[in-house]
Amino acid sequence: MNRITFYLLFLIFLYLGKAEKAQAQNIHYKHIVNASAGGAGGYGSLNYEGMIPLPHLFSISGSVGISSIRLYDFTAKFNPDLLLPITINGFYGHTHKAHIGFGQLISNIVRANPVNGASDREIKSHTHFVLGYRYQKPEGKLVLGISYTPIIEFHKALRHWGGLTVGYVL
Amino acid sequence: MKNIVFICSLFLLFSCQKEEFEIHNLNGNQISVIGHGGMGIGHTYPMNSLESILNSLNLGAEGIEMDIQMTKDGVLVAYHDSTLQESTNLSGLIHHKTWEELKNARYSYPHYANYKLVRLEDVLKSISNPSQYIYFFDIKGFYPQQDSLFRDQLIQALIEIIDKYNLVEKTFVEFKNEVLISHLYTLRPDIKQFVYNEFDYALKLAIQYGLHGITIPVDKLTQDKVKLAHSHHVMVATFNTHSSKRNIRAVKHNVDYIHTDRLKHLLKILNK
Numbered sequence: 187m188n189r190i191t192f193y194l195l196f197l198i199f200l201y202l203g204k205a206e207k208a209q210a211q212n213i214h215y216k217h218i219v220n221a222s223a224g225g226a227g228g229y230g231s232l233n234y235e236g237m238i239p240l241p242h243l244f245s246i247s248g249s250v251g252i253s254s255i256r257l258y259d260f261t262a263k264f265n266p267d268l269l270l271p272i273t274i275n276g277f278y279g280h281t282h283k284a285h286i287g288f289g290q291l292i293s294n295i296v297r298a299n300p301v302n303g304a305s306d307r308e309i310k311s312h313t314h315f316v317l318g319y320r321y322q323k324p325e326g327k328l329v330l331g332i333s334y335t336p337i338i339e340f341h342k343a344l345r346h347w348g349g350l351t352v353g354y355v356l
Numbered sequence: 357m358k359n360i361v362f363i364c365s366l367f368l369l370f371s372c373q374k375e376e377f378e379i380h381n382l383n384g385n386q387i388s389v390i391g392h393g394g395m396g397i398g399h400t401y402p403m404n405s406l407e408s409i410l411n412s413l414n415l416g417a418e419g420i421e422m423d424i425q426m427t428k429d430g431v432l433v434a435y436h437d438s439t440l441q442e443s444t445n446l447s448g449l450i451h452h453k454t455w456e457e458l459k460n461a462r463y464s465y466p467h468y469a470n471y472k473l474v475r476l477e478d479v480l481k482s483i484s485n486p487s488q489y490i491y492f493f494d495i496k497g498f499y500p501q502q503d504s505l506f507r508d509q510l511i512q513a514l515i516e517i518i519d520k521y522n523l524v525e526k527t528f529v530e531f532k533n534e535v536l537i538s539h540l541y542t543l544r545p546d547i548k549q550f551v552y553n554e555f556d557y558a559l560k561l562a563i564q565y566g567l568h569g570i571t572i573p574v575d576k577l578t579q580d581k582v583k584l585a586h587s588h589h590v591m592v593a594t595f596n597t598h599s600s601k602r603n604i605r606a607v608k609h610n611v612d613y614i615h616t617d618r619l620k621h622l623l624k625i626l627n628k
Binding site (some may be wrong): 337 | 400401406407408410411414415445464466467468469470471472474478481482483484
């Protein structure tokens with residue numbers, strides 16, 4: 187859990203620090219909502235992303251998302267699994283951007299207890315990386331992306347994975 | 357305009373009517389709905405995981421089909437594939453490992469889920485009042501050497517668990533191998549067996565040993581074959597029903613048990 191706390195605090199400080207700096211320098215801070223098919227969220231996720239332009243065509247962003255595997259558990263009751271991907275991203279480029287990133291995903295999954303068959307929730311964390319391409323005009327609203335997103339499940343098992351993203355700048 | 361609306365309404369009314377099936381079989385003219393490894397192939401719960409099995413029973417399945425393999429130390433485990441690497445984070449054969457080595461094995465899909473491999477005993481322990489359900493134990497034959505020691509151990513482990521949970525009346529053991537069929541039949545003729553093999557060979561064995569039934573994939577069945585088996589008082593179970601069409605085809609064949617991959621659909625069309 188310490189690892190998760192570290193990433194959360196890192197993201198918050200990054201956001202606060204950069205937002206403050208951006209405001210002082212009158213930099214246009216971007217709020218983006220996007221939907222991913224595949225990607226760090228597993229089958230897909232809905233995400234919020236805060237993006238800060240930096241000098242020399244660089245920009246950075248932090249994103250948090252939400253996803254699920256199932257909404258109804260094995261007892262047929264509404265009891266969703268929750269997946270929360272948290273990612274720190276770096277970009278280089280004007281409209282066509284190279285994209286790298288890394289992050290943690292917190293999973294909260296409903297499982298059957300093998301002793302009595304009752305439903306239990308299990309919280310775990312996992313690491314993911316992002317290597318991809320993003321199309322985003324500096325003043326445009328549309329965001330499109332494709333990425334290779336390897337996942338290290340339970341910080342042990344590497345799984346090759348990828349994703350497509352469509353987003354909108356608010 | 358009124359006529360068009362009337363015709364459309366009639367069309368909608370008739371297209372929404374459910375197909376009624378007239379079942380004639382050896383199972384009291386009813387088809388029992390069995391969850392194939394629980395929720396079946398292609399579901400978000402891996403086949404034979406505890407979650408998949410409990411989910412199918414909670415949704416109304418009348419029983420479950422489980423794939424059974426035995427570990428090196430004689431523990432019965434619910435697992436479908438020949439090797440562990442096909443569906444879990446481990447590699448090798450179940451029979452080459454002890455339960456201690458397997459107990460932390462988890463299914464590879466879906467992502468992040470951590471669904472674990474389970475013992476048959478864990479499944480039965482987790483089901484409240486297990487004797488209310490039907491069980492098909494599909495005994496997998498992935499072992500490189502099936503010597504008499506192995507056969508004794510496997511049959512003994514099966515008998516022990518069936519007796520422990522008082523499931524003789526509710527359990528069907530499925531074998532492909534005649535030696536195992538004969539072995540179990542000799543020791544415990546009261547334990548019901550299904551033969552899972554090519555139709556002609558399976559029917560021959562079922563008649564020869566007076567077994568309860570045969571298990572045949574739906575794409576290898578016809579109504580005539582089912583009728584032939586029934587005429588010899590041999591029941592028919594089928595599987596590979598991973599679409600609605602295949603569920604309906606299995607029902608129209610008048611089989612006795614369907615190990616379905618589309619559980620909700622089958623329950624719906626049979627009004628269960």
